[in-house]
Structures are given as structure tokens and as C-alpha cells.
Amino acid sequence: MLPGYADSITLLFSDVEMPGGTDGFALARHVASTYPWIEIVIASGRIKPEPGDMPDNATFLGKPFSAKLVHDHLRERLPDGKKPEPLRQAG
Incomplete structure (x- = not known):
């Protein structure tokens, strides 16, 4: 399914x-x-x-959710070196 790219993937959403x-x-x-x-x-x-249904290392997010909730959840799940940029609001 992902064999050519798996080593560079850190998170599945x-x-x-x-x-x-x-x-x-x-x-x-x-x-x-x-x-x-x-x-x-x-x-x-x-x-x-x-x-x-889900493996032990998976988490579940129920919709609806805000961009901030997803962003914060991903920041918690990713290793420190892979953290996304801080969320910026348009405006």
C-alpha cells in the first residue's frame, strides 16, 4: 500500500x-x-x-471539529522534529 513512501510518512489522517x-x-x-x-x-x-475497530496507537476525532482542534491534536501526536507550523488565521 505504501511501500515506496513509508519511511518518510510520520502520520496518517x-x-x-x-x-x-x-x-x-x-x-x-x-x-x-x-x-x-x-x-x-x-x-x-x-x-x-x-x-x-482501531489499533491501540490510533486516536479518533469526532466531527465537526475546528482547524485549531485538528492542528493541536496533530502537534501532540507528531515527534518534536516534525511539528507543523503554528496555526495562522486569515484576516
């Missing part, structure tokens, strides 16, 4: 609902078992995870 035959929970389980160093954040506004 996915919705639960995806086109095709898989969903975000299955993607999270695959990534966690194959690429355990990748941080995982799954989001949805309609589906909540049941026990066993």
Missing part, C-alpha cells in the same frame, strides 16, 4: 468512510501492523469506533 472496498478502520489496522512508527488519527462525523 483518514476519515472512516472511504471510496472502494476498505474503510478508515481497516486502513488504520493495516498501517499499524505494517508500519508501527506511523501515528494514526481517524475521523468521522457519522461513525464512532467500536472495541477492536
Whole structure:
């Protein structure tokens, strides 16, 4: 799925609902078992995870959420050397 790029990926952010035959929970389980160093954040506004849906190293964000909440959550999950820039508001 990611073999050519996995070494440079530090975080996966996915919705639960995806086109095709898989969903975000299955993607999270695959990534966690194959690429355990990748941080995982799954989001949805309609589906909540049941026990066993997500791997232990994944977190869930329920929608709706603000850009600040996502930004702050990602800053907590990423290693110090990979932190995103501070959030800037247009205006």
C-alpha cells in the first residue's frame, strides 16, 4: 500500500468512510501492523469506533471539529522534529 513512501510518512489522517472496498478502520489496522512508527488519527462525523475497530496507537476525532482542534491534536501526536507550523488565521 505504501511501500515506496513509508519511511518518510510520520502520520496518517483518514476519515472512516472511504471510496472502494476498505474503510478508515481497516486502513488504520493495516498501517499499524505494517508500519508501527506511523501515528494514526481517524475521523468521522457519522461513525464512532467500536472495541477492536482501531489499533491501540490510533486516536479518533469526532466531527465537526475546528482547524485549531485538528492542528493541536496533530502537534501532540507528531515527534518534536516534525511539528507543523503554528496555526495562522486569515484576516
